[in-house]
Amino acid sequence: MRPLFPFHGGIHPAEHKSPSTQHGIAVAPLPARLVVTLRQHSGSPASPVVAVGDQVLKGQLIGAAEGLISSSVHAPSSGRVVAIEKQPAPHVSGLPDLSIVLETDGEERWVERQKMDFCNTDPALLRQHFQDMGVVGLGGAVFPSHVKLNASGLDTLVINAAECEPFISCDDMLMRERAAEVVKGISIAQYIMGAREVLIGIEDNKPQAIAAMQAACEETGFEVVAVPTLYPSGSAKQLIKLLTGKEVTSGGHPTQMGIQCFNVATVYTMHRVINHGEPVISRLVTLTGNMDEPRNYEVLIGTPIGDLLKLARPKADTTGYLMGGPMMGVPLLDLSVPVVKATNCIIATSQALFPPLPRAMPCIRCARCAQACPAELQPQELFWFSKSRNFEKAREYKLFDCIECGCCNYVCPSHIPLVQFYRFAKSEMLAHEKDRKAADLARERHEFREFRQEREKQEKAARHAAKAAEMAAKAAETTAGSGESVAGADDAAAAKKAAIQAAIERAKAKKAAVKPQNVDDLPAEAQAKIDEIDLRRAQASETAGQRVAIQKSDEGQGA
Amino acid sequence: MSMNSPLVAEQATVNVIMLKVLAALLPAIAVYVFFFGPAILVSILLASVAALLTEAAVLHLRRYPLRVYLLDGSALVTAWLLALSIPPLAPWWLVVVGTVFAILVAKHLYGGLGNNLFNPAMVGFAALMISFPSHMTHWPAPDMLAQSHWSFTQQMDFMFGGEFPAGDRLDAITMATPLDTLKTQLHLDREISEIQSGKIFSILSGKGTEIIALFYLLGGLFLWQQRIISWHIPASFLAAMFGTAGLFYLFDPGHYASPMFHLFAGGTMLGAFFIATDYVTSPTTPMGKLIFGAGIGVSAYVIRVLGGYPDGVAFAVLFLNSAVPLIDAYTQPRVFGHAGKWFKGGKE
Numbered sequence: 058m059r060p061l062f063p064f065h066g067g068i069h070p071a072e073h074k075s076p077s078t079q080h081g082i083a084v085a086p087l088p089a090r091l092v093v094t095l096r097q098h099s100g101s102p103a104s105p106v107v108a109v110g111d112q113v114l115k116g117q118l119i120g121a122a123e124g125l126i127s128s129s130v131h132a133p134s135s136g137r138v139v140a141i142e143k144q145p146a147p148h149v150s151g152l153p154d155l156s157i158v159l160e161t162d163g164e165e166r167w168v169e170r171q172k173m174d175f176c177n178t179d180p181a182l183l184r185q186h187f188q189d190m191g192v193v194g195l196g197g198a199v200f201p202s203h204v205k206l207n208a209s210g211l212d213t214l215v216i217n218a219a220e221c222e223p224f225i226s227c228d229d230m231l232m233r234e235r236a237a238e239v240v241k242g243i244s245i246a247q248y249i250m251g252a253r254e255v256l257i258g259i260e261d262n263k264p265q266a267i268a269a270m271q272a273a274c275e276e277t278g279f280e281v282v283a284v285p286t287l288y289p290s291g292s293a294k295q296l297i298k299l300l301t302g303k304e305v306t307s308g309g310h311p312t313q314m315g316i317q318c319f320n321v322a323t324v325y326t327m328h329r330v331i332n333h334g335e336p337v338i339s340r341l342v343t344l345t346g347n348m349d350e351p352r353n354y355e356v357l358i359g360t361p362i363g364d365l366l367k368l369a370r371p372k373a374d375t376t377g378y379l380m381g382g383p384m385m386g387v388p389l390l391d392l393s394v395p396v397v398k399a400t401n402c403i404i405a406t407s408q409a410l411f412p413p414l415p416r417a418m419p420c421i422r423c424a425r426c427a428q429a430c431p432a433e434l435q436p437q438e439l440f441w442f443s444k445s446r447n448f449e450k451a452r453e454y455k456l457f458d459c460i461e462c463g464c465c466n467y468v469c470p471s472h473i474p475l476v477q478f479y480r481f482a483k484s485e486m487l488a489h490e491k492d493r494k495a496a497d498l499a500r501e502r503h504e505f506r507e508f509r510q511e512r513e514k515q516e517k518a519a520r521h522a523a524k525a526a527e528m529a530a531k532a533a534e535t536t537a538g539s540g541e542s543v544a545g546a547d548d549a550a551a552a553k554k555a556a557i558q559a560a561i562e563r564a565k566a567k568k569a570a571v572k573p574q575n576v577d578d579l580p581a582e583a584q585a586k587i588d589e590i591d592l593r594r595a596q597a598s599e600t601a602g603q604r605v606a607i608q609k610s611d612e613g614q615g616a
Numbered sequence: 617m618s619m620n621s622p623l624v625a626e627q628a629t630v631n632v633i634m635l636k637v638l639a640a641l642l643p644a645i646a647v648y649v650f651f652f653g654p655a656i657l658v659s660i661l662l663a664s665v666a667a668l669l670t671e672a673a674v675l676h677l678r679r680y681p682l683r684v685y686l687l688d689g690s691a692l693v694t695a696w697l698l699a700l701s702i703p704p705l706a707p708w709w710l711v712v713v714g715t716v717f718a719i720l721v722a723k724h725l726y727g728g729l730g731n732n733l734f735n736p737a738m739v740g741f742a743a744l745m746i747s748f749p750s751h752m753t754h755w756p757a758p759d760m761l762a763q764s765h766w767s768f769t770q771q772m773d774f775m776f777g778g779e780f781p782a783g784d785r786l787d788a789i790t791m792a793t794p795l796d797t798l799k800t801q802l803h804l805d806r807e808i809s810e811i812q813s814g815k816i817f818s819i820l821s822g823k824g825t826e827i828i829a830l831f832y833l834l835g836g837l838f839l840w841q842q843r844i845i846s847w848h849i850p851a852s853f854l855a856a857m858f859g860t861a862g863l864f865y866l867f868d869p870g871h872y873a874s875p876m877f878h879l880f881a882g883g884t885m886l887g888a889f890f891i892a893t894d895y896v897t898s899p900t901t902p903m904g905k906l907i908f909g910a911g912i913g914v915s916a917y918v919i920r921v922l923g924g925y926p927d928g929v930a931f932a933v934l935f936l937n938s939a940v941p942l943i944d945a946y947t948q949p950r951v952f953g954h955a956g957k958w959f960k961g962g963k964e
Contacts, residue, residue, distance in 0.1 A: 064952075223624070294952070294953065304952060304953050305953055306953050306954075306955075307951070307953035309953070379623065381621075383621065383622060383623040383624045384621060386623075388620070406623070411623045414625050415629055416684060418629075418630050418685075418688060418729070419729045420730050421630060421729065421895045422896050427900060431952070432953075433950065433951050433952040434951055435901065435948060438900070438944075438948075455951045463621060466622050467624065470628045470630050470632070470633055471629075471730075472625060472629070476620075476622065
């Protein structure tokens with residue numbers, strides 16, 4: 058038995074995983090329309106490379122990665138591009154995102170798929186290939202995988218198959234049914250990063266997945282490690298600590314310690330990319346909760362969630378839907394939003410499954426939250442500082458090390474929505490930071506302008522002085538020999554005129570060149586981006602502000 | 617229904633915690649009744665009613681929702697702890713004044729539940745100790761030692777009307793506590809062994825009181841087993857008191873009582889498990905809890921032996937309460953992924 062290194066805290070909420078694992082993975086039917094947002098990953102959105110009216114093939118590139126922290130987007134099925142426009146997207150902000158809308162033709166005609174012999178390919182080329190094929194972390198953070206793969210000579214590759222959130226079972230089912238393919242994917246990641254050791258962490262509430270993976274790992278040297286069922290063991294830093302005993306430093310990367318961590322579904326897509334030539338155009342989604350037929354489905358990216366839900370038949374008393382698990386998931390307010398690469402689970406909620414929480418009471422400093430916090434923070438202090446907007450103190454007490462896992466919230470006997478206070482404080486602090494940077498920049502510009510004006514003044518004065526001296530010298534010369542003076546003066550006047558003309562033209566040209574840089578003339582896209590950021594910020598601070606207001610009025614201070 | 621994650625939570629609530637604290641006190645109260653008669657129950661009832669009425673009035677003034685805050689149980693815990701700290705045969709107004717002061721001044725003037733710096737029950741106790749010192753010394757003798765036995769109605773007549781049964785005096789039923797006896801007799805230059813041969817003393821500390829202390833200890837262990845309290849404060853409190861008393865005892869057993877006596881005398885066990893562990897007025901960090909508990913243990917012993925009061929637990933608790941923000945600030949544990957063992961006020 059490999060020794061484990063338990064992380065601090067953690068909780069064990071009711072699992073609710075068995076309903077969705079009663080049947081095998083089913084393939085969701087092809088919808089008539091697919092809405093593929095260009096922001097399938099964290100970082101910059103992809104930019105469209107098709108036009109409205111284009112016919113596309115299944116797997117064809119439709120959005121190209123923009124910059125390093127970005128990933129490409131592909132057509133999940135063959136059909137016609139009917140729109141490239143903003144569409145509702147399953148984001149926390151609820152804001153629409155630029156998306157490519159496809160009308161499927163039902164023929165599922167593939168682009169030409171090229172398999173790769175990864176063992177004889179330069180890792181740098183493989184990383185580029187993964188960016189081009191849209192490989193991103195499917196555990197939920199959707200960070201582009203090619204960035205994380207940029208490491209070599211690793212000690213340990215950790216495969217995150219803990220799947221610690223209640224209700225979710227897509228990784229479990231993936232391992233039960235496709236363990237051999239997962240293992241092939243692990244080999245690819247291991248090759249790219251030169252990992253000496255591979256540890257696959259699976260919570261011990263998935264015995265079938267553990268058995269399947271152990272069978273598939275025979276003769277590979279990969280080690281399947283059953284870890285205790287304790288949320289949030291699936292958080293990368295906590296899983297790394299659990300398996301290796303090493304703590305990823307705050308703000309650092311695991312690769313600094315010779316470790317990297319990938320979600321099990323992500324390495325599966327690496328296998329599909331390399332050994333089948335298929336880009337990431339589908340994923341497994343758990344449909345569960347208050348449904349008649351909970352189950353895991355293989356779903357094309359872009360499938361409208363409303364269409365998908367019909368497969369599992371939500372019950373009549375369903376109160377709402379959640380994307381992700383009950384600990385960290387986001388509410389789905391609009392069912393027309395499509396499945397994205399981050400969609401691991403959709404839970405139908407009901408009063409019975411999620412009874413309303415008791416009303417929030419004041420914090421009594423019982424410190425149960427501190428006992429439960431896997432980041433080893435003091436949530437009761439962070440709550441106090443967040444509530445009183447004492448952001449400097451919140452930063453000192455390491456608010457930004459909070460992973461928003463919700464353990465503190467879960468154990469709080471006063472049922473204070475702690476995570477929401479932290480989200481609010483973080484967004485306020487980031488906004489302050491942005492404002493401060495903008496102010497710093499403005500001040501620097503202003504100071505430089507003053508410096509430049511002063512310098513120009515001095516230069517001008519120096520020029521005048523030099524000219525005056527020259528004139529004086531010339532005047533002395535003229536009085537000495539007046540015969541050549543007339544012709545000399547004419548020449549000087551003509552030269553001066555030409556110089557002035559040249560200066561005017563230069564100024565004109567400069568003015569013309571400067572114009573496109575004017576902020577009034579921003580490209581529509583950039584302006585939209587700025588607007589969107591501002592709107593999201595406003596909303597975040599508004600909802601958080603409301604929370605505080607509610608809390609205050611609850612305590613009677615509002616009256 | 618709020619759809620903000622997390623959507624699930626443990627069922628524990630503030631009032632469940634408070635009710636468990638009250639439940640943990642019940643066995644000790646039963647033993648109390650066995651040795652000292654049922655007057656303590658009337659005292660507890662009086663304190664409870666006074667606490668709830670004061671709480672309701674202040675909540676109303678502060679425009680808090682009444683029901684949920686009255687049911688949180690915190691006022692009852694304050695009331696019970698105060699009632700258990702003062703002589704059970706004290707006049708009715710004494711316990712009422714103490715409770716009203718505790719709830720009104722110590723709790724609500726500091727901001728109410730969760731915001732008070734000082735333990736409300738101990739503030740109430742200190743106010744009574746300073747304002748009505750003689751009433752606070754009228755401890756009843758355990759049943760087997762009392763010269764006369766008052767019936768329950770006679771006890772009530774005394775509590776509510778100040779009337780003695782015909783031909784009886786207060787002295788007939790009260791007696792100095794072991795700690796009090798020890799203090800006065802030591803001033804008379806008598807040796808510990810001689811003093812402790814007195815009839816009020818027993819194996820651990822005093823007759824009857826030692827058994828009550830034992831049941832406070834058992835109740836405290838129940839709270840620890842239920843994970844309502846952590847071991848840090850009681851353990852460091854008791855260890856520090858035992859250690860300090862042990863040092864003095866080794867130095868001069870003729871003039872200093874044994875460490876075991878100190879653990880089971882006075883308010884030590886009630887203080888260690890039920891009073892010092894109050895969440896609101898104690899540190900939240902493990903190291904802070906250890907410092908806090910040890911500080912109370914040492915201070916309580918010092919007040920007992922060198923100070924003017926026979927017992928020092930209440931004042932030691934209040935003294936250390938005032939240090940809690942400082943202790944917390946200087947004992948912040950290391951955060952995951954950061955270097956160093958502790959960081960001081962957030963600066964590594």
